[in-house]
Amino acid sequence: MEHSGGASHSESLLFLTDDQLRKGIEAMFFAYRGFTADPDRILEGMDYGRAHHRALHFIHRSPGTTVNNLLAILGVTKQSLNRVLRGLIEDGLVESRVGRADKRERHLHLTKKGGDLERSLSDAQRARMRAAYRAAGPGAVQGFRQVLEAMMDDSTRRQYQSLKETSL
Amino acid sequence: MEHSGGASHSESLLFLTDDQLRKGIEAMFFAYRGFTADPDRILEGMDYGRAHHRALHFIHRSPGTTVNNLLAILGVTKQSLNRVLRGLIEDGLVESRVGRADKRERHLHLTKKGGDLERSLSDAQRARMRAAYRAAGPGAVQGFRQVLEAMMDDSTRRQYQSLKETSL
């Protein structure tokens, strides 16, 4: 058992056994389920799903963002995003305003109704994150974020970081 | 900027601002994309997807596991899992053996071919995890796992922990 990939061990914390890595992988898998569980519960029954949650989140986060912008962040096709946005716009949760400088662009904003749903979703998700942070203790938070950042693709990390610095 | 949700700041690490929590949430979202990117790339083109990867992973992890066992771990319906398993069995990646003690049960094992694919998938995923751990540094790894564990649902955490202690 242990270090099945060959090479000698020694618990020098920067030599990482396959077993340590596997635990991290499984933790990531199981934790993501918890991460999405509360919003999923809120959304089930409504006509919406995880894709709607993501759109609401990033529109809330960057009000006035364009469709193209959102596409880049979400990493899906415009057809896929369009289906989601159409529903949100029809139901009056999102407002699509023609750009002033560039009239081809649509700038997206949450309505009162959209903002309300976004808040209930993010409240639930934040509550879980807060509880996890508290349970793990002060030191853990930084490590958590560092590993997650390092796990991203380079292009994703750039998006995350430019987003990170944008105040809400 | 910062602490948009009101309340005073002070970086007392256990007072968590909405902004800190939001960063964690977005990090989780973006990191999960990276987490699945490499296996997804390997599987595209084959007839398989993420669901097949998960089945292969946990069968490799707990050889001889029953279908019911796997259902509980994966958290999907038997119909959904069955479709995935059927494909893997037909293609000779997974072997389904009738239980000796209880002949209703099917015990699942990877074949040579299934083991090969599982290895290539987990090699890729481990490589990314290893790189992330290295980049984040020794201290970060523990914090990462602690927060993820705390983020899981209680029942999921129990599964994770009993799995965690099982040596491979």
Added chain:
DNA sequence: GTTGGAAAGTCAACAAGGCTGACATAAACT
């Protein structure tokens, strides 16, 4: 021994949310 119920498998239908390709429109750029 018969029967009740659990484990497993199967069929059918459906939904969400990805994808591609093709095409339309308007606006901006050159």
Added chain:
DNA sequence: AGTTTATGTCAGCCTTGTTGACTTTCCAAC
């Protein structure tokens, strides 16, 4: 004027999840 860009839309497909209904197998309790 012609090209590129931003967006939207139609049609169709795939994966992976769902529910419901039904069968077969087989253990275990009566």
